[in-house]
Amino acid sequence: MLFTYAIPTIVYRVPDVNPVLRRRDRVRAATQSELTSAARELLVTGGTEAVTVRSIASALGMTAPAIYRYFDSREALLDALIDALYDELAAELISVRDAAGSLAGRFLETSRAFRRWALAHRAEFGLLFGAPIPGVGELGDASADRGQRFGALWLELFIELAARDREVVRWRRPIPDRLRAQVTDYVESIGGVVDTDTALLFLACWERLYGAVCTEVFGHLAFALDDAEELFEDQLLDVAERLGIGPP
Amino acid sequence: MLFTYAIPTIVYRVPDVNPVLRRRDRVRAATQSELTSAARELLVTGGTEAVTVRSIASALGMTAPAIYRYFDSREALLDALIDALYDELAAELISVRDAAGSLAGRFLETSRAFRRWALAHRAEFGLLFGAPIPGVGELGDASADRGQRFGALWLELFIELAARDREVVRWRRPIPDRLRAQVTDYVESIGGVVDTDTALLFLACWERLYGAVCTEVFGHLAFALDDAEELFEDQLLDVAERLGIGPP
């Protein structure tokens, strides 16, 4: 199955395995996938420290140097894992989104699913969205692209929102020139598929939602709360209100 | 100089070096401090990977095993660094806060100073507030204590706010029972120096502010913005509005 979206230039594509590959290439791809899965397992059970090349290899019953037939380095393997995790998360959000009926429901459920995934996969979330480890998931084309594609997943919702109600999109404070200029540049960089006001609203809301999830997952509410679900829900309702989405 | 606060049970104390130490203990403490500083320097220039026991030692002109006269392990050293960084950040915020005049100014400037410090010290921020690395800065007493003490720095402002205007503190939505219970427990755990409503407001605002800083510092707005200062400012003004703090 191949998911695509209305936005022409910034489509998040959950890649499918191409079946017209030679057998050799297919088993090779399967091994690569098994390796990243093993790495993930180690990450989840033992943290970043535990995901060593030797452990990954022995999980597949082979020795460490064999890994280098499949990945240039440990970091390249982790990079592939990051890609796979982005795909998994995106697929999850997309399926939740498409199962929801109304536009409001799609926004709320996607947001909740994001938090749910993050909490259910803390270690993976740390890898994707935590403090950038120098070298792995670095700010190359791949990294910027991931951000773009993942952002697009939400951006689409804001495009719909803006199409439905222009009033919602209007900023309530004067927009500083530099901020406006930056957002305009961003809009241009994604092919002008959205107007500046909508993009700005999207960025502000993304900052709130991601920030809330980040705070909770990284344990910086743990000094007070065991479970911050209802606090997140409150933040989410704030955002929804701002977006003109009433309680369903 | 010793900073103390009105809150009796949760005082953030920026510790001073006790001068009534024997000479030996003084040079020992100085060496420990030099070691954490060297570790910090390595962290800043080369990331977590670069902060090896050997490098730290050679920065002070000694060999790796000598480190173990001062710290039980590499992790213990990093833990001490984390403590020092918390103290530095807290001292910075306190000095900024105490330089501001009004209550509104204290809140706004403290928040801005938090963001400023985070951006000026990205690597350090990642160590303090990023994805928890298993083993270092672990959820022991020390970690919980750090969270408490650091939170108290802001909590104090909310206590003042609540004292000035009870209306501001009132929640705009029905508070879910479980959330209320958790916050009540938290309030109790810090000695009941604040009421539940105020504590809840504090937690919600802390989530927003920390979340915004986290998002920016970890580069998850970089796909769109080079500098998110004005976006942060907008979020901050939102919060300030919620707190009944008009533009100064």
Place this chain on the structure above:
DNA sequence: TCGCGTAAGTGAACAACATTAACGAAGCGG
């Protein structure tokens, strides 16, 4: 179906890592 090329996997090796043990050289307190 047969052979050959290429890819997969191995063991040995290396440098760098955290850490421990055993030992020498100071320096301070009595």
Place this chain on the structure above:
DNA sequence: CCGCTTCGTTAATGTTGTTCACTTACGCGA
């Protein structure tokens, strides 16, 4: 001044990522 504690060293251990040289065996083209 003696003796003990503390500091720092060298040597050594086990583990890390990674490379090299080599062998095995699979799959593709004929």
